[in-house]
Amino acid sequence: MIDINIHKQLHGSQGVMALDINLQIQKGEFVALMGESGAGKTTLLRILAGLEHAKGKILVEGNSWENMPPQQREIGFVFQDYALFDNMTVEENLFFVQNDQALACELLELTEMSSLRQRNVARLSGGQKQRVSLCRAMMKKPKLLLMDEPLSSLDFSMRSKLQHEIKRLHERFGTTTIMVSHDIHDVFALSSRVLVLEQGKIIQDGTARQLWLANDKYCSVEVLELEEKSDKVMATVYVAGKLLEVEVNSDVYIGQHIQITLNGVYL
Amino acid sequence: MIDFAPFWLSFKLAGLTTLILFVLALPFAWWLSQTTSKSKPFFEAVTALPIVLPPSVLGFYLLVVLSPSSALGSFLEDIFGVKLVFSFTGLVVASCFYSLPFMVQPLQSGFETLNKHMLEAAYLAGKSKFQTVLNVALPNVKPSLVTAFIITFAHTVGEFGVVLMIGGSIPGETKVASVAIYEMVEIMEYGQAHIYAAIMVAMSFCVLLAVYMFNQKQKTKIGLL
Numbered sequence: 224m225i226d227i228n229i230h231k232q233l234h235g236s237q238g239v240m241a242l243d244i245n246l247q248i249q250k251g252e253f254v255a256l257m258g259e260s261g262a263g264k265t266t267l268l269r270i271l272a273g274l275e276h277a278k279g280k281i282l283v284e285g286n287s288w289e290n291m292p293p294q295q296r297e298i299g300f301v302f303q304d305y306a307l308f309d310n311m312t313v314e315e316n317l318f319f320v321q322n323d324q325a326l327a328c329e330l331l332e333l334t335e336m337s338s339l340r341q342r343n344v345a346r347l348s349g350g351q352k353q354r355v356s357l358c359r360a361m362m363k364k365p366k367l368l369l370m371d372e373p374l375s376s377l378d379f380s381m382r383s384k385l386q387h388e389i390k391r392l393h394e395r396f397g398t399t400t401i402m403v404s405h406d407i408h409d410v411f412a413l414s415s416r417v418l419v420l421e422q423g424k425i426i427q428d429g430t431a432r433q434l435w436l437a438n439d440k441y442c443s444v445e446v447l448e449l450e451e452k453s454d455k456v457m458a459t460v461y462v463a464g465k466l467l468e469v470e471v472n473s474d475v476y477i478g479q480h481i482q483i484t485l486n487g488v489y490l
Numbered sequence: 491m492i493d494f495a496p497f498w499l500s501f502k503l504a505g506l507t508t509l510i511l512f513v514l515a516l517p518f519a520w521w522l523s524q525t526t527s528k529s530k531p532f533f534e535a536v537t538a539l540p541i542v543l544p545p546s547v548l549g550f551y552l553l554v555v556l557s558p559s560s561a562l563g564s565f566l567e568d569i570f571g572v573k574l575v576f577s578f579t580g581l582v583v584a585s586c587f588y589s590l591p592f593m594v595q596p597l598q599s600g601f602e603t604l605n606k607h608m609l610e611a612a613y614l615a616g617k618s619k620f621q622t623v624l625n626v627a628l629p630n631v632k633p634s635l636v637t638a639f640i641i642t643f644a645h646t647v648g649e650f651g652v653v654l655m656i657g658g659s660i661p662g663e664t665k666v667a668s669v670a671i672y673e674m675v676e677i678m679e680y681g682q683a684h685i686y687a688a689i690m691v692a693m694s695f696c697v698l699l700a701v702y703m704f705n706q707k708q709k710t711k712i713g714l715l
Contacts, residue, residue: 272614296614300614302610306608306611308625320615345711359611
């Protein structure tokens with residue numbers, strides 16, 4: 224189990240803010256960390272990794288990580304910008320962490336990167352780089368895997384492919400994981416628990432289902448365009464990746480948030 | 491017959507200065523690139539002084555500090571038997587001061603452009619700062635490294651004022667190429683001066699051309715061009 228009780232004063236864009244986290248994470252849990260920009264999500268990851276200091280304690284399976292340098296923490300970290308060693312090939316990036324041929328082979332196979340193992344990382348695509356970054360983070364067989372928006376800079380198809388690979392790795396190694404994400408789709412697909420951070424405090428803690436499963440069929444959407452069609456006023460709105468036309472009253476204006484119903488009917 | 495001794499002396503001086511400066515400047519440039527200390531501008535200004543100061547000013551102070559009548563000079567001469575004025579050793583010491591910014595600045599700016607997360611990833615991989623500098627930072631700033639080496643070397647070969655003040659012109663000991671050219675002009679040996687000067691121009695151009703070609707090749711390699 225990981226027991227986190229930390230406090231740090233942050234100087235954000237909205238002045239001084241206190242990051243206060245009191246949290247227990249079970250072994251093998253996949254925790255998604257959500258919240259507005261500047262809520263303290265990345266800072267929390269960096270504190271856990273030992274890259275930033277904070278008051279308080281971090282206990283990992285009974286061992287205190289207080290004042291422990293990042294080199295000694297058993298952490299795997301996946302950065303949003305990959306942060307690969309550009310002077311090395313794919314496999315050199317992995318071996319730099321640990322010279323474990325068998326593990327490197329397995330990880331590269333799981334992420335379908337085996338054929339690119341000799342390639343210089345500077346010549347990889349974004350999705351390939353993020354997979355290498357993920358494999359590299361797993362080379363230490365970490366007690367805690369930290370991922371800072373690992374999928375945010377990837378396009379939709381690559382994102383869902385990598386989502387599956389992260390899931391596969393988690394199922395295979397059972398590493399306790401904390402992932403920062405803004406995307407409900409990613410969070411729902413991967414995490415067993417969701418924490419929502421606001422102004423440095425955890426304001427929601429539960430499963431994705433508990434937090435977001437709609438209890439009603441109403442949905443608030445923004446009016447993007449209005450058009451008159453044979454005495455009817457039609458508003459164009461964006462919902463669930465599609466543009467919809469809905470009939471509205473004549474006093475509705477562009478930019479207004481209106482409520483529409485969603486009928487969850489299986490076709 | 492052209493006497494190449496001043497050139498060899500210049501190369502020896504420049505080679506030694508470059509090597510010594512690399513060892514000394516590397517940790518300093520790394521510290522400057524990573525520190526958030528308020529004293530950083532002070533150290534940056536001190537490092538850059540040789541660029542703006544007339545070489546005679548630097549030469550004068552080095553002469554004052556290193557001469558046998560000074561505390562440091564007499565200490566070094568009494569204890570180690572090392573004479574730092576009008577000697578090759580003195581030239582090396584003076585050159586290290588004179589060329590310091592040419593080693594520190596390219597390295598520092600190279601290190602500053604490195605992705606901070608990449609260095610942190612090395613720490614999280616369990617690597618010490620020294621291992622990180624050696625295996626991650628330096629290989630990723632190759633163009634800066636080459637620039638630092640070549641510019642320091644070329645600049646030391648081209649130094650004149652400081653060398654003249656600290657070393658004078660002792661053949662085979664302190665009479666480097668730039669001093670030799672000056673002397674030839676003084677005694678109106680323009681033909682010899684021409685040959686020496688032309689060699690210096692050709693050599694400097696080749697060195698700089700090599701640097702720029704290497705940098706272009708590096709950029710192509712990492713996909714910037």
